Amino acid sequence: MSLDERACVIVGEALSCPGAIAIGADMSSVAAWDSLGHMAIVAGIESELGRNLTAEQIASITSVRRVAELLGG
Structure with a gap:
């Protein structure tokens, strides 16, 4: 699973909307x-x-793309 896909899963699960979150989503x-x-x-x-x-x-997390960046190091 790519970092982008993993970020979408993490955000989707956290917000109780799995499968509905795209990499371009933000706050x-x-x-x-x-x-x-x-x-x-x-x-x-x-x-x-x-x-x-x-x-x-924590303060920098304003988008799913940023989540992927954090997962990548």
Whole structure:
């Protein structure tokens, strides 16, 4: 599975809309991406990476593409 595909899965599962999230989605285009959804996305990324994200990294997560970037290192 590519990083883009994995990012879509993580965000979709975190926001309870699996299969409905595209790599081009962002905070403004997904209604379920609110503050609670954002923390669920963070938890999904941290689980995938096996480490905690920094405050700066957490604040930078505004799109699915950014999630893929974080997964890639």
